[in-house]
Amino acid sequence: MKLKGAEVLIRCLKEEGVDVIFGYPGGVVLPIYDALYSSDIKHVLVRHEQGAAHAADAYARVTGKVGVCLSTSGPGATNLVTGIANAYMDSVPMVAFTGQVPTGLIGRDAFQEADITGITLPITKHNFLVKKGQDLVRTIKEAFHIARTNRPGPVVVDLPRDIMAGDMDFNGYPNEVGLKGYRVVRNCNMGQVLLAVETIQKAERPVIYAGGGVIGSDASELLQELAIKMKIPVATTLMGIGCFPETHYLSLGMLGMHGTRYANYAVSEADLLIAVGVRFDDRVTGKISSFAPHAKVIHIDIDAAEIGKNFGVDIPIVGNVKQVLEEIVPRLQPCEQFTEWHRTIDRWKEEFPLTYSESHEEGRIKPQYVVEQIYYATQGHAIITTEVGQNQMWAAQFYKFTQPRTFITSGGLGTMGFGLPAAIGAKIGRPDMTVIDIAGDGSIQMNIQELCTAVEQRLPIIICILNNHFLGMVRQWQELFYGGRYSYTDISVQPDFVKLAESYGAIGIRVKDYQDVMPVLQEALTVTDRPVLLDFWVEREANVFPMVPPGESLYNMLGGDEE
Amino acid sequence: MKHTLSVVVENQPGVLTRVATLFRRRGYNIDSLTVGRTENPNISRMTIVVDGDDVIIEQVTKQLHKLVEILKIYDITEEPTVDRELALVKVRADSQIRGEIMQIVEVFRARIVDIGRNSLIIEATGDENKINAIEDSLRPFGILELVRTGKVAMLRGAK
Known part of the structure; x- marks a missing residue:
């Protein structure tokens, strides 16, 4: 033909x-x-x-x-x-x-x-x-x-x-591919699997370190089975958020630079780290030579080149995460009891909870409060996209994710301007879900033109700008590491986001009082035919804490212990 | 330590760029790289000499494996191989010292392939050490130009 x-x-x-x-x-x-x-x-x-x-x-x-x-x-x-x-x-x-x-x-x-x-x-x-x-x-x-x-x-x-x-x-679409130099990984090394099973069975202070590979291979349920069966606490990377319910008592939340103190302490004290679908990124490990210093490390990943790239591991298993876990989980004898390890972690959780001061200043709201209210307003059932910077970290910290494929963020590249077009793609992919872009006033301007796309497509996405009139994350680093010299991070000169939204044909609402946050969110959630942009004026110099300073080990965290 | 990788690739435009880009991007050092067709016109063979410790070589190999057009990679550093390099050396040579140069050429079983008024071009083939040695021997006369192909290698025996 x-x-x-x-x-x-x-x-x-x-x-x-x-x-x-x-x-x-x-x-x-x-x-x-x-x-x-x-x-x-x-x-x-x-x-x-x-x-x-x-x-x-x-x-x-x-x-x-x-x-x-x-x-x-x-x-x-x-x-x-x-x-x-x-x-x-x-x-x-x-x-x-x-x-x-x-x-x-x-x-x-x-x-x-x-x-x-x-x-x-x-x-x-x-x-x-x-x-x-x-x-x-x-x-x-x-x-x-x-x-x-x-x-x-x-x-x-x-x-x-x-x-x-x-x-x-055109003679039809082929069923097979003939790529000689590209083979799909189908099996994993059973010797390594058995070794991993034995090691997990014997561990006294195990921690799971789960990443995007768990979500990518649709292995979240299996990972949950592994964790619950063996009572192993789970820390996720930014990319792994959603693969394990953050409302579960075994959840440690996120680890790494802006992870929870208890996740970072647990990894630092663990005798076994089960690294699943991760790549030992510098934002996760901090100073690599002091990462998980007491742990044997099992590393499961489909990409052989990730094994040993950044970090030497003890038991590497190359394979599809789901297939590997399917081999490992049934071979394990369930762990029946809570141990000293769980009690230690519970103490850390009590002592160093993820928290912030709730004293709102006049005309400015705590950014973390906005994220929490988004969580309550959606009852934890929404797809959250983010921009990059403080907004992204607060979203990761204060929204409790329970489902895979619901936290959509630019992890590796850290692309400002990702969140709004991502919200469009997410809403078109999952029209049944509420989709919210948690944005910053800097990032949102990088792809603001896509508001027009969302209007044309009649997509009821909600854009929540945490507007501090700063390039907040860079400002935070300038405050902490450059003596407060705010070189070109003050972006007080900016468009009126409400009018901008309206000019595109979207709904725009400005919120400066914390008491208005929930009612406005609830109102936004009732809109069905167009995007809603909420311009939350947040505390200008709020910081993302806790924080591992760049190049430090996970033990040395700033903030999050005194507030 | 220097490692010699023998890499079998699909003979398609852009393969060399992909390999070179990978080395540049990951910061690995190519000591030499040769590429040419094999007995099968659809397949080329690259001989890559890389400098690095075992961890780096492992990474190089794994990253190369991820390139879709790469079919096989052998680290032949420790294997019995025949390896050869070819060099062309233009050396200053007026009539008085030509005899001396020709003696050196003979010792190394190299060949003179061009004679100019004040210079000679010498073609030498051999392993890396031999080429280094002939280069050193000719240097005192004044090397005007030098070009080396880089190493090509093949495993000995039936493998």
């Missing part, structure tokens, strides 16, 4: 189960947009390509499917770059299609030409430039396969205009 390249692309996407594309049109992708015009695949028109990448990323995180974004060549493609890097750092399955100038013009600095496969080489799991029509179908198959299997990640497929506009034979 003869079809245009763009029509073949759409057919292949349908075969892959793609039902939504986040994109922005342009010159060389006209043939693709023409094919989309008569397709039943939903296309969400963003207002900047970065928004498309973040929305596709968040869509993938909430649904577990592969997110898809589309841009034109040159500037369209380079605008995706931050979003691609973001998905790469957080191991999110995504396929980014970029238009490219016609094959005959590649390499000649044609109008809107950029070497996007070259540019994205170090920030993609793999990328392709389709140079011949006959390679198109196979390439799409491989791109989706690579994006979703093993350690997921973004794949870029660069599509020259002539291939999209030209006719080609």
Whole structure:
């Protein structure tokens, strides 16, 4: 059957189960947009390509499917770059299609030409430039396969205009991929599994350190089974939030730089650390040489290159987290009793709870209070996206997450401007869920144009700006480590967010009194047809505590013990 | 310590860039890298000499394995191999000292492949040590230009 390249692309996407594309049109992708015009695949028109990448990323995180974004060549493609890097750092399955100038013009600095496969080489799991029509179908198959299997990640497929506009034979979508150099990890080493079982059984002070890999492999239930069966306390990374209910008595919350004191103390005192789907990031370990100093370490991860990359471990197990836990958990004899270890942790929890002073100053609210009220207003049942900085850490600390795929945040790259487009992607992926972006006044301005996308799509997402008129996290570091020299972090000059929201056709409400927080949130939750932007004026110089200063060990935490 | 990795890759445009980018991005040091087609035109073989301790070599190997177009990686540092490098050396040589240079060339079983008015080009093949030695021997005469291919290597026997 003869079809245009763009029509073949759409057919292949349908075969892959793609039902939504986040994109922005342009010159060389006209043939693709023409094919989309008569397709039943939903296309969400963003207002900047970065928004498309973040929305596709968040869509993938909430649904577990592969997110898809589309841009034109040159500037369209380079605008995706931050979003691609973001998905790469957080191991999110995504396929980014970029238009490219016609094959005959590649390499000649044609109008809107950029070497996007070259540019994205170090920030993609793999990328392709389709140079011949006959390679198109196979390439799409491989791109989706690579994006979703093993350690997921973004794949870029660069599509020259002539291939999209030209006719080609389409003989159906293949069932198999023929990648010789890429094998899906299917088994784990049973010797290591048995060793892990024996070690877990014998441990006296075990701690689970769980990360994004648990959520990515849909292993949250198994992890909970492991923890509850063996009565092992669970600390999660930022990316692991939601894989274990934070309301459970075994939960230690988050560990690391802004983790709880009890999580960091537990890891520091543990005799066994079960590291599951994690990569020993510097924000988690603090000073690496004094991380978990008394612990034997079991490290389960699908990416062999993560084993021993940052931290030497005792029992490495390379494999899909879910499959490995399926082998480990049934082999364990349940732990029947609470021990001295649990009592020690309970004492830490009593002594060093995650808390803040509730004295609100006139016209300013405590930011942590806002996050807590969001938790109460949604009864803990919502998808929370965040921007990056203090807002992100307070969201991680003070909202109690109980479900996987409900905390959507830019962990590895730390991308300001992620939260709003992520909320759009999340709401489109999970229209049944309340979606709230916990934002800062700095970050929200980085992709504020996506408010227009949300209005056009009639998405009732709620944006909660914790507005301290500062680039708060950088200001905090300046206060703590640079003698209070607030170099270029005061952003008191800013738009009137309420009017800005209204000009986009959204609802905007300013809140300066803590007593108004709950009523306004409840009102926002009743809106069904448009976004609501809540501009909470929060205490200007509130800090995120506790905090491990950069380069220090997890034992040396600032704050969170006196307030 | 220097390790020699023999890496079998799909012969596709961009593979060399992917490997080079990986080394640059992760901060590993390439001592030398050669690449060429094998008996199968769809497959190329790279010989990469990397300087680093065991931890670094393990990381290099694991990261290389993640590249989709890489088929196999052998660390042949400790294996019995034949390895060769080729060098071209242009050396200053007026008529009085040509005889002396030619003697050196003979000792190393190298060849003179070009004669200019005041210079010679010498082609030498051998393992790294031999090439280093001939370079050292010729240096006193004045090396005008030098180019080395980097190492190619193959396991001995049927493997």
